[in-house]
Amino acid sequence: MTLALFEDFGQFKTWLAARQWVAEIYRVTGQKPFFQDAAFRNQLRDLCSQMLAKVVEGAQQADPKDTAQFFLKAKDLLMEIRTKLYSATDLKYVTEMTFNQMFASATEVGHLFDDTIQYVRRSTENKDQDSPR
Amino acid sequence: MTAETPAPSSDEISVLNTLLDQTQTELSLARQELLRSDEYFHSLIQNSLDVIFVLEPDGCVRYTSPSAERILGYQPQRLAKRCIFEFIDPYDLPKMLQAFNRSVCHPQAIESETFHFLKQDGTRRFVEAIFNSLLENPAMEGVVLNIHDITDLNQAQNALKSAADELARSNQELEQFAYAASHDLQEPLRKVASYTQLLGDTYKGKLDGEADKFIGYVVDGVVRMQALIKDLLLYSRVGRGEMTKEPISMDAVVSQVLSTLEIRIRETQAVVTKDPLPTVPVNRSQIEQLMQNLIGNAVKYHGEAAPRIHVSAQRRGTHWVFSVRDNGIGIDPQHYDRVFVIFQRLHTRTQYEGTGIGLAICKKIVERHGGKIWVESKPGEGSTFLFTVPAS
Numbered sequence A: 001m002t003l004a005l006f007e008d009f010g011q012f013k014t015w016l017a018a019r020q021w022v023a024e025i026y027r028v029t030g031q032k033p034f035f036q037d038a039a040f041r042n043q044l045r046d047l048c049s050q051m052l053a054k055v056v057e058g059a060q061q062a063d064p065k066d067t068a069q070f071f072l073k074a075k076d077l078l079m080e081i082r083t084k085l086y087s088a089t090d091l092k093y094v095t096e097m098t099f100n101q102m103f104a105s106a107t108e109v110g111h112l113f114d115d116t117i118q119y120v121r122r123s124t125e126n127k128d129q130d131s132p133r
Numbered sequence B: 001m002t003a004e005t006p007a008p009s010s011d012e013i014s015v016l017n018t019l020l021d022q023t024q025t026e027l028s029l030a031r032q033e034l035l036r037s038d039e040y041f042h043s044l045i046q047n048s049l050d051v052i053f054v055l056e057p058d059g060c061v062r063y064t065s066p067s068a069e070r071i072l073g074y075q076p077q078r079l080a081k082r083c084i085f086e087f088i089d090p091y092d093l094p095k096m097l098q099a100f101n102r103s104v105c106h107p108q109a110i111e112s113e114t115f116h117f118l119k120q121d122g123t124r125r126f127v128e129a130i131f132n133s134l135l136e137n138p139a140m141e142g143v144v145l146n147i148h149d150i151t152d153l154n155q156a157q158n159a160l161k162s163a164a165d166e167l168a169r170s171n172q173e174l175e176q177f178a179y180a181a182s183h184d185l186q187e188p189l190r191k192v193a194s195y196t197q198l199l200g201d202t203y204k205g206k207l208d209g210e211a212d213k214f215i216g217y218v219v220d221g222v223v224r225m226q227a228l229i230k231d232l233l234l235y236s237r238v239g240r241g242e243m244t245k246e247p248i249s250m251d252a253v254v255s256q257v258l259s260t261l262e263i264r265i266r267e268t269q270a271v272v273t274k275d276p277l278p279t280v281p282v283n284r285s286q287i288e289q290l291m292q293n294l295i296g297n298a299v300k301y302h303g304e305a306a307p308r309i310h311v312s313a314q315r316r317g318t319h320w321v322f323s324v325r326d327n328g329i330g331i332d333p334q335h336y337d338r339v340f341v342i343f344q345r346l347h348t349r350t351q352y353e354g355t356g357i358g359l360a361i362c363k364k365i366v367e368r369h370g371g372k373i374w375v376e377s378k379p380g381e382g383s384t385f386l387f388t389v390p391a392s
């Protein structure tokens, strides 16, 4: 069984936000000179695919406790990527403005993860099905 | 214009004109050629069964082949500049990203992955994707993504697999049923057998002649039924449970079988010879059953002459091929397969006794050991039963 929350996973707000953010990372890392720093670029992109993998796995768990665990791991990865954006700024791969935008949207995605975790935890206590924001 | 440069003569002009004409013709031919090769590649891509994308280093779509409309339902211009990630089934996106990352890291290498592509109409197609990074190729500077729709293939494979699973399951159920039925039938049958025997012994000659005859039929039928059930039980046991294998000397197996069949061999004056046989990793009791059935048949299905039977083995690649050859009545080629089917006999009981289970058991045993069994024969001259066993 999957939680009602994930029934239309492709339209699930948290998923869409996470995917968009990842696309943004790909866009930023796809530009010169960032793109030419193969090791750094690939490290960030790899973390992104790992993060999305946790979200997807989380949505496929039968036990809401496991779902929460996976979203926690996704959040850890998100924060790790966000931290690495500081170095990207220091190296002048991204402008101050881009950094600020990306940082803010990472924080927003993080909140959506938190909401999902809380919603899932609540659903194990009582079976009310109101959706998170 | 100075006087030193003489005006071209009309001759020269006409030569120049011809030259110009020629050049123009050649040029237009070359242009046509170019157009044709352009069209050639265009229609090649247009009619391709695959969809070809060229992606930017960040995953945005730069080029989509026209076949996208036919296969995925998207008009190419609708995909331009969009991020390809949006069109991948969410559950498959992580592995698609990984393949894309790998491809970008290894220019010129081919990376492949399977995932679900979201069609325009919301349905999904299962595709095989091949990534080829040409980012370092100045003429391309992109990642070429080739999408091949394998939905139907995949569905067919799944259907095949579930049919095979279903068959295996129902086979197993049938086997369990045969085992349970034959096992449980033994006991009441034993009772019927002993009481009809008692009936026959007690009332023989005391009732009328008809009654004696009928009792005889009953005893006969019961004995036959017991034989059938015993064989059926043997048959269903072959497929059950664990099968331990150990190195077994086939020489020893044949000696054991010959001593079991001693009486019948003596009665028929059969002569059994054999070549030196190897040691193979098999299940002892099953391989004994197998040999006993084959040699037993060779002794049984003889013609006028006394049976002459020869057992030999030959190494062929990873397998040993064993053979049991006789000089008996032989088998018509049209029945080669039939004899291995359970309950199939080529003779009536009055000609040769039997239940028709022996070779079915043999087939099962050989297959459980990872081998094959078959027969070669010339009717009237004899048969050779051959089977293979993995050498290690």
Ligand SMILES: Nc1ncnc2c1ncn2[C@@H]1O[C@H](COP(=O)(O)OP(=O)(O)O)[C@@H](O)[C@H]1O
Binding pocket: B293, B297, B298, B301, B326, B328, B329, B330, B331, B339, B340, B344, B345, B346, B347, B353, B354, B355, B356, B357, B358, B359, B360, B383
């Ligand atoms: N060595 C043989 N030579 C000729 N026919 C044979 C031989 N072995 C088996 N057959 C034929 O194949 C049939 C099936 O054999 P089998 O399964 O052992 O059953 P059964 O011996 O109980 O009849 C036999 O009835 C017989 O007609």
Ligand SMILES: [Mg+2]
Binding pocket: B293, B296, B297, B354, B358, B359
């Ligand atoms: Mg037999």
